[in-house]
Amino acid sequence: MALSDYLPMQERCSNCSFCKWVPFDKINGVRFADNCPSVVLNGYNTYAARGRFHMGGAIVRGELEYTDTMADITRQCLACGACDVACKICRYNLEPLEHNIELKHDAIVKGKTSPEQLKVMEALKTEQTMIPGAKKASRMDWAEGLGLIDVFEAPADVLFFAGCKYSYDASLQETARKAVKILQGAGVKVGTLGRGEACCGGRAYQMGFFEEFEERAKANIRGYEKAGVKLIVTPCSDCYHAFKRLYPKFGSEVKVLHILEFLEQLIGEGKLSFTKELDLTVTYHDPCHLGRQGEPYVAWEGVEKKIRNQIHTWDPPRPRYIGAYGIYDAPRNVLKAIPGVKLVEMERIREYSWCCGAGGGCSEVAPELSSFAAKERVEEAKYTGAQVLVTACPWCRANFENAGGIEVKDILDLVCEAL
């Protein structure tokens, strides 16, 4: 679709501003009632999904052209989808998240890019990673000595896909190593693509670089088919979202599980058990691309239709992604299985969770927004009285660690400590 295809949707936005708030029946108090970091930081309607619909509509009708500020606004969206969930509480025929990302793409196509965006995309093009400065040749260095199976040479039970952040961030690599050891300890034959591994491209999509994402996705799908991969297990929420929600559009049939879904299964089968007690109170942050955007892909092709020249709908009906069926229970069940761990919840959880700030490529292209969102979430975590803020995504973890103010861990670290 092009931005112009969204004009009926842009004009259907009813200015209710539900997209700026946690669904009203879930609000416990005014302090943690907002849901869109971009509009809270900038204090101006155009930064919210509502304003993005109106800006997009004005561009399509030719009433506005992108200024530098407008292009910057398109980039200041975490692609977190909180607006999408909130809007769909009352509206059935709008897709705010999809439109936000299309607006980013439209600005890019019209040449309104930033140096930070181009740096990230250059890294994807030349080194097949979203981490500027990282080298493809050193992508698998983190896994040295782990005895991973090269799936091109021998069969494995699962393809372990660490993702760019775990592969290259020196402060996180130990967690990726622990993840592999946990799986191997449970008797799982763990494989990788070795030198053939490359970025999933999911963050390129979130940033609006659709053609670059598609190219990467198709190349990866060809690689998985060649290697006979049937199941991918990943500890990264962005990679999970790319494989589960975006790749099927290009014909991928490979199954994907977030590692915590897989560990939940192993615990249930008695293949993974704990021997130590941790005596720890934690609060869990739902990563956006594992939670509300972790719902499975549903194929759809259709057209917009008006009933009695008034009521908009789609024929056939579009799949309705509302965030409620994402991956929320597996991380909590793994935490509950660890002896001595007490989980206390924040106010904004599950599909109405507040973003960590790293989504949409914003940790690179909108660092002020990224830092603001992370600090706000840390405040919410501290409010629970938890000793540790735990999550299930390296991007969230790194962003919270940069924000400071509370100890941050991946659930995998706790699993390892309790074995």
Ligand code: SF4
């Ligand atoms: S995007 Fe949805 S929730 Fe936001 S103002 Fe428009 S109709 Fe209301």
Ligand code: SF4
């Ligand atoms: S996706 Fe997130 S940051 Fe972007 S407009 Fe919606 S709520 Fe705000």
